[in-house]
Amino acid sequence: MDLQDISRLFNNLSQQHQLIDKAMSNAKEVLIDLIHKDDGSLIHINTLEQENILYAFNKQSYIFQRFESTVSFIRTEIGIYHKDRNNSLSVRMPVGIYELDTTLEGEVMDDWLIEF
Secondary structure (H helix, E strand, C coil): CCHHHHHHHHHHHHHHCCHHHHHHHHHHHHHHHHHHHCCCCCCCHHHCCHHHEEEEEEEEEEECCECCECCCEEEEEEEEEEECCCCCCCCEEEEEEEEEEECCCCCEEEEEEEEC
């Protein structure tokens, strides 16, 4: 098995378990829940109009070795952006990222939102 085969394997796993769609959906759900909760934890995002928040797939990584863990997983990253008032998609201000860790079987292990 060469690197191209490995890449195809992970692309197939991602598509089979709909990891990008799952991460995108979860990112929207988490952000909306946090905005409605409004406990002061999201300082910047709470000031943005919800309809001007954009979500975009950034990347996926396969984590197979890390400190004190033998569990392999796939991490999917969604970028969270705010579009300008003129609705120009070319002008996007990054406001955060959402990351979703899943097993190779597509089960959610962990997720988090990082605000910039």
